[in-house]
Amino acid sequence: MQDSADIFDADLSGLGWAEWCERANELAGDDGYAEQLGDRHAALLIERKPTLLVTFESFSRLPELSPQAQPFGWSMAKALGWSHLGLISATDTWFRDARVYGYFDRLIDDGFFDEFEQVIFYGTGPCGYAAAAFSVAAPGAKVVMLSPQATLDPRVAEWDDRFLRMRRVSFSDRYGYAPDMLDAAAEAVLLYDPEIELDAMHAALFTRSNVMKFRTRYLGYQIEPALLRMGVIQRLLAQVSANKLTRLSLAQLYRRRRQDTPYLISVLQRLMADDRIHLTILHCQNALARKVGGPRFRRALSLMRARAQEE
Known part of the structure; x- marks a missing residue:
């Protein structure tokens, strides 16, 4: 069995996509696996305690957030002993891939999510979209999103001209419109910078009774690295897990910006x-x-x- 310290202390920096996936699979050992889902996606599982954190992350951004190029979910698994399922994309794909759909279908058929007392989905930007969209696979899950897109379907979001190449990709089939996929979630938290007009417009589409929106002005497009640097995301997820997150407690966490x-x-x-x-x-x-x-x-x-x- 792979020792936990070996997993969380491993240096994955400098590796290419295929090498990184192979090394991650070696590190998971008997406690999990790393499975490639086609050429552009991979799923990493490390099983620990009955809380499961499902993160969606981009391979190209891992070195920006971790000197060792590790998934963010590993830091939470190390700190809190959680289980972690990480979906990694080679580039920004919004995880719109039939192999990813099929992987979640298998998890549902196998009753995978039912094995955990609590499931939390997390992602930012394109990965925030995926966290919301695929949360439907685990009814009753909790979701934390940073500046997510609701959809890139031009019939709905033609005003978002940042990702024109994605207009050829379908956002109207399975796991499609992210706000609707949140209907089965127990609760969702959405953080965004209202100064980024297009992010604010996407946030407006997520208006639901089970979604708490929170503005993080002046963080711009660096919302995730800034909040990680302040230690806000880690504590936010811990409060979500403990059912202690409120708008007041989140505002108190965000006061850390005064020292940043x-x-x-x-x-x-x-x-x-x-x-x-x-x-x-x-x-x-x-x-x-x-x-x-x-x-x-x-x-x-x-x-x-x-x-x-x-x-």
């Missing part, structure tokens, strides 16, 4: 771009007083004070 220098820099840039002199002064003073600012904040403070005196 990259986030404070984003706010500073926005204030200066909008020429908000006095707010910029207050923002810089606050950051410097809490020792999370640096030379950039001191320069901005000096500049804005001079501007204020001139006016």
Whole structure:
């Protein structure tokens, strides 16, 4: 049996797609497997405790989130002892592939999800779409999505011109329209930046009684790495699992941004771009007083004070 420490400490960086899948299968050992689903997708399973985290992740982004190029789900399995089922795509495919559909069909037929006391689906962007769409395979599951697309069907979302190549792909067949697939979910949480207009429009399509939407202004397209850096996602998933997540508790978690220098820099840039002199002064003073600012904040403070005196 593969030792847990070997799995979670393994370095998968620098490997190509096929090599990465082969190495992941070796690491899973008797506790799971890594199965390729055609040329562009793979499924990784590590079985532990009765909570199952199902993540959808892009292979090309693994090195951005993990120095060892490990799936994000492995960090949660290591920290909390959860089971993990990871669906990995070689590129951004939105997991629109008949082999992926067939894999989930097999899981349903085998009663796989029934073996766990709790199932949580997670993903961001194209993977957030997949987390919502495939959650229907496990009725009663919980879903956490970051900036997901609802669909790329041009009949519904022709206003989203970011992924034109995907308009040739069907989003109207099985596991298709993500908001409808959430009807069987116990609850879903959707985080997005309202400053990204197209993300906000997709978020509007997810308006459902069982979906809690939460705005994370100023994180932009870096919402996942920013929230991981702040430790928000890990604690959010833990609260979802413990049935303790509320809008208030999520807002309290998001207060961690006040200690995150990259986030404070984003706010500073926005204030200066909008020429908000006095707010910029207050923002810089606050950051410097809490020792999370640096030379950039001191320069901005000096500049804005001079501007204020001139006016």
